[in-house]
Structure formats: C-alpha cells, structure tokens
Amino acid sequence: MDQTRNQPSAGKFWSWFIPVGRQVGGWAFALNRVTAIGLTFYLFLHLAVLSLLAKGPDGYNGFLALTENPIIKFGEWAVVAAVFLHGLNGIRIILTSFGVGVTRQKQLFYGFTVVAVLIILIFTIRMY
Amino acid sequence: MSKPHVIVIGAGFTGVATAHDLALRGCDVTVVERGDLCNGTSGRTHGLLHSGGRYAVKDKESAVECIDENMILRKIVPQVIEPNGGLFVALDESDLAYAEQFIESCEECHIPLEELKPDQALKLEPNINPKVLIAFLIPDGTFDPLRLALAFAGTAKHNGAKFHTFTEVGSLLTDGAGNVTGIKVSNRASGKSEEMRADVVVNATGAWAGHITAMAGLDAPVKPTPGIMVAYNQRFVQRALNRLNAPGDGDIVLPQRRMVVVGTTSFDAEDVDYIPTTDDQIKLMLERGSELIPGIRSAKPRGIFMAARPLVGGGSGRSMARTFKCYDHKETHNVDGLVTITGGKATTLRAMAEKTADVVCAKLNITTPCATKETPLLSYRQYYATTN
Amino acid sequence: MTENWKITLRVYRQKENQTSHFDDFQMDVNPDEYVLDAVERAWAFHDRTICFRHACHHSTCGACGMRVNGVEKLTCITLIRDVTRNGATLKVEPLRNFPVVSDLAVDMGVFYRKMEAVGARAVLPVTEAEIEDPPSKWDAEDSQYIRLSDCIECGLCMSACPIMATTPEYLGPAPLAAAQDQGLRRKPELLSVVDCEDGVWRCHSAFECTAVCPSFVEPARRIMNLRVQVVDMRLRKLFGKA
Amino acid sequence: MSQSTSSYISGPRPGETTWIWLIKIVTGPLLILVLMLHLIVNHYIGSTPTGLMTYTDIVRYYQNPIIPAIEILFLITVVTHSLIGLRGIILDMNPSRQVLSVVTWLFSLLGVFSVVYGIWLALTIASKGG
Numbered sequence: 001m002d003q004t005r006n007q008p009s010a011g012k013f014w015s016w017f018i019p020v021g022r023q024v025g026g027w028a029f030a031l032n033r034v035t036a037i038g039l040t041f042y043l044f045l046h047l048a049v050l051s052l053l054a055k056g057p058d059g060y061n062g063f064l065a066l067t068e069n070p071i072i073k074f075g076e077w078a079v080v081a082a083v084f085l086h087g088l089n090g091i092r093i094i095l096t097s098f099g100v101g102v103t104r105q106k107q108l109f110y111g112f113t114v115v116a117v118l119i120i121l122i123f124t125i126r127m128y
Numbered sequence: 129m130s131k132p133h134v135i136v137i138g139a140g141f142t143g144v145a146t147a148h149d150l151a152l153r154g155c156d157v158t159v160v161e162r163g164d165l166c167n168g169t170s171g172r173t174h175g176l177l178h179s180g181g182r183y184a185v186k187d188k189e190s191a192v193e194c195i196d197e198n199m200i201l202r203k204i205v206p207q208v209i210e211p212n213g214g215l216f217v218a219l220d221e222s223d224l225a226y227a228e229q230f231i232e233s234c235e236e237c238h239i240p241l242e243e244l245k246p247d248q249a250l251k252l253e254p255n256i257n258p259k260v261l262i263a264f265l266i267p268d269g270t271f272d273p274l275r276l277a278l279a280f281a282g283t284a285k286h287n288g289a290k291f292h293t294f295t296e297v298g299s300l301l302t303d304g305a306g307n308v309t310g311i312k313v314s315n316r317a318s319g320k321s322e323e324m325r326a327d328v329v330v331n332a333t334g335a336w337a338g339h340i341t342a343m344a345g346l347d348a349p350v351k352p353t354p355g356i357m358v359a360y361n362q363r364f365v366q367r368a369l370n371r372l373n374a375p376g377d378g379d380i381v382l383p384q385r386r387m388v389v390v391g392t393t394s395f396d397a398e399d400v401d402y403i404p405t406t407d408d409q410i411k412l413m414l415e416r417g418s419e420l421i422p423g424i425r426s427a428k429p430r431g432i433f434m435a436a437r438p439l440v441g442g443g444s445g446r447s448m449a450r451t452f453k454c455y456d457h458k459e460t461h462n463v464d465g466l467v468t469i470t471g472g473k474a475t476t477l478r479a480m481a482e483k484t485a486d487v488v489c490a491k492l493n494i495t496t497p498c499a500t501k502e503t504p505l506l507s508y509r510q511y512y513a514t515t516n
Numbered sequence: 517m518t519e520n521w522k523i524t525l526r527v528y529r530q531k532e533n534q535t536s537h538f539d540d541f542q543m544d545v546n547p548d549e550y551v552l553d554a555v556e557r558a559w560a561f562h563d564r565t566i567c568f569r570h571a572c573h574h575s576t577c578g579a580c581g582m583r584v585n586g587v588e589k590l591t592c593i594t595l596i597r598d599v600t601r602n603g604a605t606l607k608v609e610p611l612r613n614f615p616v617v618s619d620l621a622v623d624m625g626v627f628y629r630k631m632e633a634v635g636a637r638a639v640l641p642v643t644e645a646e647i648e649d650p651p652s653k654w655d656a657e658d659s660q661y662i663r664l665s666d667c668i669e670c671g672l673c674m675s676a677c678p679i680m681a682t683t684p685e686y687l688g689p690a691p692l693a694a695a696q697d698q699g700l701r702r703k704p705e706l707l708s709v710v711d712c713e714d715g716v717w718r719c720h721s722a723f724e725c726t727a728v729c730p731s732f733v734e735p736a737r738r739i740m741n742l743r744v745q746v747v748d749m750r751l752r753k754l755f756g757k758a
Numbered sequence: 759m760s761q762s763t764s765s766y767i768s769g770p771r772p773g774e775t776t777w778i779w780l781i782k783i784v785t786g787p788l789l790i791l792v793l794m795l796h797l798i799v800n801h802y803i804g805s806t807p808t809g810l811m812t813y814t815d816i817v818r819y820y821q822n823p824i825i826p827a828i829e830i831l832f833l834i835t836v837v838t839h840s841l842i843g844l845r846g847i848i849l850d851m852n853p854s855r856q857v858l859s860v861v862t863w864l865f866s867l868l869g870v871f872s873v874v875y876g877i878w879l880a881l882t883i884a885s886k887g888g
Contacts, residue, residue: 025723057813171571274577317618318532359574402560431574512628682850
C-alpha cells in the first residue's frame with residue numbers, strides 16, 4: 001500500500017517544528033534551523049542595505065539613524081542572539097559529528113546555550 | 129489443473145511452517161490470522177531451541193523429535209538462532225541423583241552430552257551459581273520467536289502463499305453433509321467480512337484449536353496450559369541454562385539479546401485470550417532464576433508475560449506428553465475438509481508442518497514429498513518484500 | 517498487595533477509509549504492569565476490533581512499538597507507572613512516518629526492506645557485541661558464540677526522527693546504524709548506499725533516535741561515526757590511497 | 759549516479775555529498791571567529807554612542823587593505839555556509855530532482871553574485887578613501 005496514509009503529524013516539511021514528544025536534541029535541531037533561516041534572511045538584507053555605502057555618506061548615515069528605531073534595534077539584537085545560539089550549537093554538532101561528547105550531547109547543548117546567553121547579555125547591555 | 133487451495137487458520141509457528149511446506153508442495157495457500165504474526169503463544173515462547181534434554185527421561189518421543197529438529201533448524205534458518213549450546217547444572221543432591229538417568233536417557237535419544245566438572249562449567253559461564261556440583265553440555269540453543277516465524281512465512285510468501293492478518297474466522301462454511309468447504313472471516317482492519325472457499329482448511333490455532341473445532345460442532349483435546357516468563361535486563365550467560373532435575377517451575381534460564389529470560393510455570397486455564405501475571409509466580413521465577421544465576425537478584429525485570437502451551441492428550445500440566453497431534457476430522461468425526469494440528473513444542477514446528485502437510489496432501493492426493501528438511505529459508509525480512 | 521490505578525486508556529482508532537478518532541477505555545490497572553498489557557486487556561475485554569501488533573512481550577521482537585503520550589515507547593517494557601498517574605489519561609497512538617494499517621498497527625515493510633538493503637545482521641559474534649559492562653568478560657575464546665544483534669527493528673527511531681517525517685526515501689537511523697555496525701571498510705559496497713542525500717547526509721543531529729531507542733543501539737552516535745567513515749573513505753579515494 | 763543495490767523505494771538521490779557537508783563543516787567554525795571580529799568591530803569601535811560606525815568610520819576602516827580582504831573572505835564563507843544550509847532545509851521539503859537541480863543552480867548563481875557584489879562594494883569603499 002504505497003500511498004503513505006500518515007496520521008496525526010501535520011504536513012511533512014514543517015513537522016520538525018511540532019513540539020509533540022520532542023526531547024532536548026529535537027529542540028536543539030529546531031532552534032538551530034529557525035536561527036539559520038533568520039540569519040540567512042538577515043545576510044541578504046544586510047548585503048542589500050550596505051549598497052547605500054556606495055551611494056555616499058548622507059544615504060548611509062541617514063540609515064544609521066534608523067537603527068535607533070526600537071523595532072530595528074530589536075531585530076539587530078535578535079540577529080546577534082541568533083548568531084551565538086546557532087554558532088555554538090553548530091560547534092556542538094561538529095563535535096558530536098566527530099564523536100566528541102556524543103554520549104553527553106544534552107549536557108553539551110545546555111553548556112553551549114548558557115555560554116551563548118551570556119554573550120548575548122553582554123551585547124544587549126552594549127546595545128541598550 | 130489449478131493448484132488445490134488450502135486455508136491455514138493461525139499464523140503462529142505451526143501455521144507459517146505448514147504454509148511453507150504446502151507452498152513447496154505446489155498448493156495455493158492462504159493464511160488467515162486474527163492478529164499479526166505470532167501474537168498468540170508462538171510470540172511469547174521462551175525461545176529455547178530444544179535439544180530434548182529436558183524431556184529425555186520422561187517423554188522420549190518428544191525428546192527425539194526435539195534433537196532431530198534442533199539440528200535441522202540450525203541448517204535451514206541459522207539467521208535467527210544463537211547456536212551457543214546449553215548447560216544442565218546440578219546444584220544440590222537431588223539434582224545429582226537425577227544425573228544417572230539423565231545420561232542414560234540422553235544417550236538413548238541420541239542427544240550428544242558432555243560432562244563438565246564444576247570449574248570447567250564456571251570457566252564457560254562465570255555467572256552461574258558457584259555451588260554447581262556437575263554440569264552437562266548439550267546442543268541447546270535459542271532463537272528469536274517472531275523472526276523464526278517470519279523466516280518461514282517470508283519463504284512461504286515468496287513461493288506464492290498469501291497472508292491476511294487482522295482477519296478473524298467468524299464461522300466455517302459447510303456443504304449439505306457437514307463437510308467444511310471454507311471459512312467466513314471479518315477483517316478487523318477494514319471492518320469488511322468475506323467468505324473464502326478452500327479444498328482443505330487447516331486449523332493451526334494452537335491453544336485456541338478448540339474455538340475453531342467448536343464451529344464444526346467438534347471438540348479438540350487441547351488443554352491450554354499457560355506458564356509465566358520473566359525477562360531480566362542483563363545478559364548473564366551465553367548458553368541456555370537448565371536445572372538438572374525432573375521438569376519443574378522456573379528451571380530454565382535463556383539468554384536473549386541483552387537479557388536473560390527465566391521460565392516457566394504450568395497451570396490450567398480456560399480463557400487464554402488474556403492471562404494476567406500473578407505476583408507469586410513472578411517471585412517464584414526470581415527465586416528459581418537466582419538459584420541458577422545469583423546475579424539475577426540484582427537485575428531488574430524487563431518484560432513479564434504468560435504463554436499458553438497447547439498441550440494435548442490426557443492428564444494435565446507437566447505430566448502431559450509434549451508431542452503433537454494432527455487430526456484429519458474425516459477419520460475422527462467424518463467431517464471432511466478440516467484438519468487440526470495442535471500440541472508440540474516450538475522447536476518441532478517443521479516436523480508438525482510436515483505431518484500436517486502429509487495429511488493434507490493425502491486428502492488432495494498430492495504425491496510430492498516433503499522438502500523442508502533440506503530447503504534453507506529465505507531472510508526473515510523477505511516477508512516484507514514487495515512481492516505479493 | 518498489588519496497587520490499583522484507575523486510568524483512561526485513550527486509543528487512536530482508524531479503520532481503512534474512515535477518519536481517525538480516539539476511543540477512551542476506563543481501565544483498572546496495576547501500575548507495575550506494562551502498557552502493552554493494558555492495550556491487550558482493552559482488546560480482550562472491551563473492543564475486539566482494536567488492531568495492534570505484539571509478539572514477544574519482552575523487547576526482543578520489535579512488534580509493539582507505539583507512541584505513548586506522544587513519545588515513542590516499546591510498550592511491552594514500558595511500565596504504566598512510568599508514563600501516567602492514577603486517574604490520569606494514557607494516550608497510545610501508532611508510530612509516525614509509517615502508513616497505518618489500522619488503529620495502532622502500522623506497515624513497517626519499507627523499513628524492513630531498507631534494513632535488508634544495507635544487509636543488517638540479525639546475529640553477530642559475541643565479541644562484537646558492544647556491551648559496556650559485560651557481566652563476564654567476552655574473551656577471545658568466546659568468539660565462536662553468536663548473539664542476536666541489539667537492534668530489534670522496532671521502528672521507534674524511524675518514528676522519532678524529524679527527518680524521517682520529510683521523506684520516506686531517507687534511509688533512517690536504524691538502517692544507517694546497521695550500516696555503521698558492519699563498517700565501510702568491511703563492506704565497501706555500502707558506501708554508495710549511504711553516501712548520498714537520502715543517506716548519511718540527511719541526518720541533522722537531532723539525537724531523537726538515540727533518545728527513544730530501547731535497545732542500546734544509539735543510532736545517532738553510529739550515524740556520526742558512519743559519517744566519519746564516509747569522509748575517510750572519500751578522502752582516501754581522492755588521494756588514491758583507497 | 760551508481761545504480762545502488764538497494765531495493766528500497768528509490769535509488770539514493772546524489773544531491774548531497776561528502777564535499778558539500780565538509781565545506782559546511784569547515785566554514786562553520788571559521789564563521790564564528792570572523793563573526794566575533796565583525797561584531798566587535800561594528801559595535802565597539804564605531805564613533806556613535808552605541809558603537810556603530812558612521813560612513814567616514816567605515817571608509818577609514820577600509821583603508822588598511824587587510825580589512826577588505828578579511829571582509830571578502832568572511833562574505834565568501836558566510837554565503838557558502840548559509841546557502842548550503844538553506845539548500846539542506848529545502849532538501850527536507852522533499853523536492854523532485856528537477857526542482858532540486860534548479861534550486862542548486864539558483865543558489866550557486868546567488869552565491870557567486872553576492873560575492874562579486876561584495877567584492878565590488880568593498881573595493882568602492884576602499885577607493886573612496888584614496
């Protein structure tokens with residue numbers, strides 16, 4: 001019977017995001033994916049915005065004033081947060097991929113997340 | 129000439145082995161099973177590839193059957209068997225007294241035997257009770273129950289047999305003269321019911337044989353005799369471990385993957401659809417199991433279950449013969465078209481199938497001899513191949 | 517005296533073409549019993565049309581995998597005490613990522629075919645059995661004894677893996693673990709089966725498989741190691757030292 | 759694509775290989791280092807109160823030729839890493855082979871274009887200071 005009549009899990013490709021029965025590893029994976037999508041979106045937005053630099057000082061400085069707007073500032077903060085959460089979790093995945101700490105991946109995740117949150121705090125203080 | 133159609137009711141060991149044998153002999157076989165494969169006694173068997181040692185003294189007939197089948201199964205389906213051998217150990221004087229007749233009977237039943245001194249036994253199996261007085265090495269083994277059945281079923285399926293799981297037999301179809309011509313089944317998965325015609329219907333439902341024969345107004349002398357099994361979460365031994373004495377409760381401990389399984393007890397039961405486990409029997413298994421392997425006291429149970437042996441013939445419990453009976457109801461009750469096979473042990477599934485298939489082929493005047501002794505079985509995963 | 521709990525056993529029901537729904541059964545259970553016993557009792561005494569797969573009842577056959585309160589469990593060794601409380605609900609659903617045959621029974625054919633494709637070994641020499649603290653040391657002399665492999669093909673990891681939910685073509689944790697168990701050095705032909713997008717590179721280290729595996733196989737660790745084996749073989753091939 | 763011996767649903771799709779994964783794995787840690795530098799530079803040494811750099815700060819910063827080189831290297835790694843990752847996510851949407859090859863081509867073009875654009879941008883900023 002080839003038609004895969006699946007049951008409760010919703011549509012296929014966002015099912016990694018459904019929290020039912022997820023355990024630590026599953027959350028880390030979902031977090032990693034969400035931050036990845038966010039960062040990639042920001043990357044290309046960032047590249048586009050920088051084109052103002054080529055047009056000369058007033059255009060760019062004008063944009064700088066924009067960064068005081070709370071929404072944009074929060075966006076910037078989110079990017080910084082995403083960078084460290086994604087980055088450190090990525091290190092965890094690379095370590096486990098080469099067998100380091102594979103049996104203690106949960107502790108590794110907790111450890112790296114704490115470090116990430118600390119760094120994010122430093123930047124938050126710096127930005128506000 | 130179209131192939132004769134045979135329906136086998138029950139996909140336990142006997143059912144799938146019979147399907148395999150009949151398929152090899154050119155029958156068109158349909159197996160119906162109310163649950164999935166091995167959801168009855170077969171799934172919950174202890175898993176002992178019997179050498180016959182346990183029954184050599186009291187039940188030579190089934191002991192010989194076991195040792196012969198043991199050797200055959202090792203050849204035709206090695207993929208699911210741990211052929212690591214077994215030990216009969218004596219721990220106290222009464223065990224020791226049993227040794228004499230044990231050796232004689234084993235020789236009589238051509239069961240190979242090797243006597244071991246305590247230190248030799250402890251070297252082979254360091255975790256058995258250090259108070260071992262004497263031990264005998266015999267060709268026991270263990271197997272994974274479901275995969276043994278899947279190997280037979282997969283090979284039968286490959287040779288054309290069709291399997292209908294979750295299909296329960298509601299009633300038997302009969303012609304005017306009370307002969308069985310087919311079955312009426314309801315499919316639990318789809319809710320639909322249908323009728324299936326066949327030249328012969330084989331009732332291979334083991335401990336439930338009485339349910340099917342009752343549909344034809346007959347009774348089957350099968351006495352469901354459940355026994356408890358307790359699995360513990362540590363693999364203490366490589367070999368099957370038997371207590372050197374007359375068959376008793378909790379006298380066998382088998383390794384299975386990373387566990388050991390202590391079995392079993394024996395009591396009568398009418399309704400075998402659900403048999404609750406009882407605390408006293410669980411304690412008894414812990415007691416007896418730790419006599420053989422002291423380490424079991426510190427292990428945790430990992431699965432406790434009851435399995436209903438289909439015993440046949442007179443008497444009850446342990447005294448009943450372990451051999452199997454195959455009835456052609458034409459001879460016994462002048463009801464044609466129905467053959468019942470019940471009794472026996474897991475290890476003798478191939479021999480039971482051969483006997484049943486001989487009876488069925490005689491009724492259908494098929495002359496091809498049984499070939500299952502030499503035909504190696506396909507991989508058990510063949511049951512899931514995408515053929516039919 | 518055995519304790520007695522009153523629980524609501526909520527069973528996922530689905531017949532061939534009808535929509536799925538849940539049936540509740542009020543059950544008196546002994547908390548030290550197993551979830552499978554409760555399901556079997558619901559079948560025996562309440563509703564004989566419940567379809568579920570079970571055989572060995574002691575975690576060696578792999579038939580009774582289900583999702584219990586959302587998490588993949590082997591119901592024959594899962595104590596009721598560990599998954600619910602007195603008076604609470606115990607929800608059992610079929611495994612994810614497999615077509616449902618009916619109610620709690622799923623069709624794991626594609627999974628068995630994948631295991632066959634990588635040649636998963638049903639039995640393996642005792643000395644290769646990675647038991648962390650073997651009660652007695654398996655020394656070389658024991659080498660001729662063989663043991664059923666740890667993986668009982670129960671499918672829990674295939675249900676828990678978030679990537680399995682995206683495509684049935686992904687090999688999945690257990691088949692990859694079985695490939696690693698044999699080693700690419702020993703079976704080089706496995707390289708082409710596992711070194712591809714539906715093979716080892718689809719694993720995104722969610723570790724859900726190891727979290728639910730009841731048989732100590734730790735598929736995640738094995739997939740990571742398999743990845744290193746693939747990289748090693750590819751690099752050797754690149755530099756001609758295959 | 760070798761017709762593999764497997765008898766399961768379909769032959770393995772050749773889309774992901776060791777090298778793509780290795781690139782992703784190598785660019786990851788590299789990114790962390792350069793990104794730390796990038797964040798510190800952008801939030802700590804700029805002249806605005808919150809440390810962001812004004813136009814003149816940036817032009818002055820780009821005078822030292824190493825800076826554009828680092829920024830371009832950083833751009834290449836981040837674009838490669840993110841596009842490989844994004845493609846991995848799209849893989850999980852179970853695309854057909856045609857769609858997958860289109861996506862692969864699209865991303866490669868996008869990657870090349872972004873890098874070329876980045877190099878051009880860096881050089882123009884550097885030239886502004888001359």
